[in-house]
Amino acid sequence: MLKLLHTADWHLGRRFLSFPDEAQKKLSRARMDVVVSILDVARRNTVHAILCAGDLFDDPQPEADFWEELARTLREHPVHQIPIFFVPGNHDPLTPESVWAPNHPFRSRLPKWVHVVDRDDFAHQISDDAVLYARPCRSKAGENDLAMALPAREPGDERLRIGCVHGCTFDVEGYQTNFPISRDAGLQRGFDYLAIGDTHSFRDVTASLPVPTVYPGAPEPTSFDEPRAGNVALVALFRRGRRPRIDPEPVAFWRWLDVHCRDLNELRRVLTVADLDRHVLKLRLDMTVSLSEEAEVERILRDLQGTDATHGRAGVLIVDRTNLKLKVGSGDAFPDDLPPVLKDTIDRLDQLVANATDEVEKTKATRALSHLYKLLQTQHATRGRAL
Amino acid sequence: MVHEFRTRSRVLICTEAGAKGLNLQFCNTVINYDLPWNPQRIEQRIGRCHRYSQEHDVTVVNFLARDNEAHRLTFEILSQKLDLFGKILDASDTVLHEPRTDAPETIVTALSVELESDLRNIYSRSRTLDEVTREIAALRDKITERRVIYEKEYQRTSHIIESRFDENVRKVFKSLREELPHGLAGLDKDVADLVEGYLAARAVSYKRLDKAGRAVFEIAPDQALAADIGEGRRFATGDARSLTDAEALNLVHPLVRNAITDSRNWRGGSLELQLPPDPSSALAALAGGVGVLRVALVDYNGFEPAQRLVAAAVVDGTPIDPLVAGSLLHLRATDAAVPKLTADQQLISDALDEAVFVDQRDIEKTEQKHFEQAIRQLERFVEDKILVLRRERASISEKLRYAKERRDQIVGSTARERIEAEIEKLASRDESLERRISALESREDEVYKKWRDNYHKLRYQPPIVTLLFDATLQISQPIQEMSC
Numbered sequence: 001m002l003k004l005l006h007t008a009d010w011h012l013g014r015r016f017l018s019f020p021d022e023a024q025k026k027l028s029r030a031r032m033d034v035v036v037s038i039l040d041v042a043r044r045n046t047v048h049a050i051l052c053a054g055d056l057f058d059d060p061q062p063e064a065d066f067w068e069e070l071a072r073t074l075r076e077h078p079v080h081q082i083p084i085f086f087v088p089g090n091h092d093p094l095t096p097e098s099v100w101a102p103n104h105p106f107r108s109r110l111p112k113w114v115h116v117v118d119r120d121d122f123a124h125q126i127s128d129d130a131v132l133y134a135r136p137c138r139s140k141a142g143e144n145d146l147a148m149a150l151p152a153r154e155p156g157d158e159r160l161r162i163g164c165v166h167g168c169t170f171d172v173e174g175y176q177t178n179f180p181i182s183r184d185a186g187l188q189r190g191f192d193y194l195a196i197g198d199t200h201s202f203r204d205v206t207a208s209l210p211v212p213t214v215y216p217g218a219p220e221p222t223s224f225d226e227p228r229a230g231n232v233a234l235v236a237l238f239r240r241g242r243r244p245r246i247d248p249e250p251v252a253f254w255r256w257l258d259v260h261c262r263d264l265n266e267l268r269r270v271l272t273v274a275d276l277d278r279h280v281l282k283l284r285l286d287m288t289v290s291l292s293e294e295a296e297v298e299r300i301l302r303d304l305q306g307t308d309a310t311h312g313r314a315g316v317l318i319v320d321r322t323n324l325k326l327k328v329g330s331g332d333a334f335p336d337d338l339p340p341v342l343k344d345t346i347d348r349l350d351q352l353v354a355n356a357t358d359e360v361e362k363t364k365a366t367r368a369l370s371h372l373y374k375l376l377q378t379q380h381a382t383r384g385r386a387l
Numbered sequence: 388m389v390h391e392f393r394t395r396s397r398v399l400i401c402t403e404a405g406a407k408g409l410n411l412q413f414c415n416t417v418i419n420y421d422l423p424w425n426p427q428r429i430e431q432r433i434g435r436c437h438r439y440s441q442e443h444d445v446t447v448v449n450f451l452a453r454d455n456e457a458h459r460l461t462f463e464i465l466s467q468k469l470d471l472f473g474k475i476l477d478a479s480d481t482v483l484h485e486p487r488t489d490a491p492e493t494i495v496t497a498l499s500v501e502l503e504s505d506l507r508n509i510y511s512r513s514r515t516l517d518e519v520t521r522e523i524a525a526l527r528d529k530i531t532e533r534r535v536i537y538e539k540e541y542q543r544t545s546h547i548i549e550s551r552f553d554e555n556v557r558k559v560f561k562s563l564r565e566e567l568p569h570g571l572a573g574l575d576k577d578v579a580d581l582v583e584g585y586l587a588a589r590a591v592s593y594k595r596l597d598k599a600g601r602a603v604f605e606i607a608p609d610q611a612l613a614a615d616i617g618e619g620r621r622f623a624t625g626d627a628r629s630l631t632d633a634e635a636l637n638l639v640h641p642l643v644r645n646a647i648t649d650s651r652n653w654r655g656g657s658l659e660l661q662l663p664p665d666p667s668s669a670l671a672a673l674a675g676g677v678g679v680l681r682v683a684l685v686d687y688n689g690f691e692p693a694q695r696l697v698a699a700a701v702v703d704g705t706p707i708d709p710l711v712a713g714s715l716l717h718l719r720a721t722d723a724a725v726p727k728l729t730a731d732q733q734l735i736s737d738a739l740d741e742a743v744f745v746d747q748r749d750i751e752k753t754e755q756k757h758f759e760q761a762i763r764q765l766e767r768f769v770e771d772k773i774l775v776l777r778r779e780r781a782s783i784s785e786k787l788r789y790a791k792e793r794r795d796q797i798v799g800s801t802a803r804e805r806i807e808a809e810i811e812k813l814a815s816r817d818e819s820l821e822r823r824i825s826a827l828e829s830r831e832d833e834v835y836k837k838w839r840d841n842y843h844k845l846r847y848q849p850p851i852v853t854l855l856f857d858a859t860l861q862i863s864q865p866i867q868e869m870s871c
């Protein structure tokens with residue numbers, strides 16, 4: 001039996017510029033840390049080879065920090081001697097200036113069991129009866145089917161044949177045409193397993209065909225729309241003609257969760273999500289709340305975000321408040337036993353809301369009511385009372 | 388003054404000025420010759436003596452005019468309603484040597500009491516002593532009411548917490564309760580089958596009766612059985628507590644132990660496996676087949692080390708599904724003269740690799756959960772550390788700013804040197820904190836790395852596969868009756 005670890009789309013060096021500094025560091029570091037876990041999974045499962053099907057770097061010329069760190073990890077990890085194959089993808093294509101170019105210092109730092117697919121006719125004998133064929137992307141966009149460009153099985157060749165390329169099988173709606181891969185390319189070219197990379201969710205695109213063509217997905221998710229990201233694929237190949245066993249093996253630290261909250265209950269439910277501290281949580285608040293509900297919204301957000309004194313319950317929190325609206329007027333948020341001066345102020349603000357001729361005036365008066373409510377809340381909290 | 392009091396004098400008389408800031412834990416008696424109306428102030432006074440490292444009970448003496456009803460009521464509020472002198476000075480002090488955490492200020496805050504201003508209002512608006520007494524009695528009743536509500540709420544909250552906590556515990560117990568009978572029944576069946584196989588292999592005459600969840604064996608006296616089995620001739624699996632007419636067959640019973648030892652010493656051979664009366668379709672499809680069975684022991688190290696038996700089989704030249712191969716281990720086996728097969732070693736070796744591959748997936752789920760939890764705890768530890776160091780840095784930065792301000796105002800050279808030295812020390816501490824924070828943020832911290840590496844090592848050790856035996860096998864048709 002031949003065992004492979006198939007991975008792709010590490011996107012080392014990716015920046016998460018829309019996130020706060022602290023979160024950027026966390027996400028960037030996780031991307032490098034997951035490499036150690038991938039190599040660990042390979043060691044635990046005593047695989048015969050590790051296939052990396054493209055987009056290891058987010059850019060063909062990543063900053064030195066990233067390739068130096070990767071080379072160091074590969075050299076120092078105890079997974080020694082298991083051959084590792086790096087296929088340049090469309091994000092990090094093989095060009096004379098790229099990190100994959102033979103004269104790039106990254107190449108000289110790599111240990112000898114790491115092989116870069118830097119030829120179109122790349123072939124490597126993994127074991128006596130198994131051979132790997134691979135082909136690199138040479139540009140950011142291309143129309144050639146790299147899988148169909150791999151050599152077909154010769155008559156009489158009984159070895160296990162594994163193909164490894166980067167590209168898209170175009171069964172996901174909305175994906176642009178770039179390095180297309182025929183869904184039956186594995187079958188047509190006589191492979192036993194076709195390892196591909198591009199989309200970030202784990203997917204066996206040929207579950208009904210005898211030759212699996214698999215996306216292992218990104219080992220650390222990169223955005224919110226990657227439902228089965230965070231895995232590598234463990235592949236067990238048997239004698240020719242038998243469909244290999246493929247299992248996703250989780251390696252990611254972060255889970256990305258996008259929650260659209262249309263009412264307060266939906267927001268409250270977020271607090272019950274398990275392992276919130278491992279989540280990159282995006283909350284889209286799309287609701288209209290009363291003054292007292294607004295206070296609860298703020299409390300929940302503070303609970304998730306944390307303060308200088310406490311950690312937030314969410315690992316990373318992004319809040320979109322664009323559609324968080326405040327109900328106009330005081331409603332029944334204020335208690336009846338307030339001093340006359342405050343009651344009077346509230347009444348006047350309510351009047352302003354009622355008589356406002358435009359939305360800006362209405363919003364201003366409502367915000368003033370909200371501030372007053374918050375002030376009273378703070379005062380009551382200091383005295384140990386609830387408003 | 389404190390030094391004088393600690394080393395020579397026996398009594399320290401203070402005005403209200405002594406209520407704050409002094410550490411008098413070497414002293415254990417406080418006499419309040421007046422009683423402030425403010426509970427926090429009373430607590431502060433007591434707190435001079437009743438603080439960390441106090442080794443004795445602290446006695447508080449309050450002077451009270453007995454015939455003044457208003458004073459008596461005020462004291463009642465302070466002592467009984469607000470627990471000012473009760474809870475903080477209880478027996479736990481002598482054990483813990485530290486003040487309790489449920490200090491009266493918690494109760495005072497929880498009850499929303501502003502005693503001092505309330506009393507002041509009472510005295511200012513009341514015209515007679517009777518009126519004062521009546522008002523204070525009303526205040527006491529109001530506080531009593533609030534206290535009752537507070538305690539109810541406290542109880543309710545405690546119950547909620549307990550019930551939520553219990554819910555988790557209950558879940559564990561529930562799953563144990565649900566899984567245990569099934570697991571025990573499986574174990575009993577395995578023990579019974581093992582004993583039966585052992586007796587059959589030694590050609591001992593016995594009778595097996597399966598009834599009410601038990602397997603009862605009646606065994607004839609036989610030289611083939613070891614002496615340590617004893618004189619008893621009737622054995623039964625299942626709950627030993629309700630067993631009256633047979634010896635309980637459990638894992639420490641000599642008969643079972645002998646059967647286990649005997650099985651462990653088996654080094655392979657030829658077997659006939661008998662299908663049960665109602666085999667699964669996958670097993671039924673194997674009826675009449677001949678092949679090779681390979682059994683290995685797999686040691687999984689990790690957060691929850693486990694040892695598992697893994698079986699692989701090639702029947703009629705075809706590797707069978709690892710799960711079906713695993714179920715072969717539960718079939719009744721007898722020695723048989725199966726013709727020697729020239730098994731394809733590569734096939735059976737691949738089949739075992741596949742069986743281990745499949746078995747490992749099952750183990751990995753639990754291991755990954757433990758690993759993720761450990762890494763999360765480690766991350767949380769680092770985040771906490773960063774938070775604490777940042778706070779310390781903020782405090783140092785404040786001290787540094789203050790020290791620099793003082794330096795700018797100092798004229799004398801000695802004083803200037805002293806402040807320069809202080810600034811240098813603070814700056815050096817600040818730098819060292821910055822380095823530490825930076826190391827923690829980039830996860831280059833040695834302690835962090837050590838623990839992370841340990842967890843990775845624990846989680847990702849490859850399993851150790853030890854081959855136990857190969858057997859040629861023949862699978863017979865389903866058994867029609869269960870006795871011999």
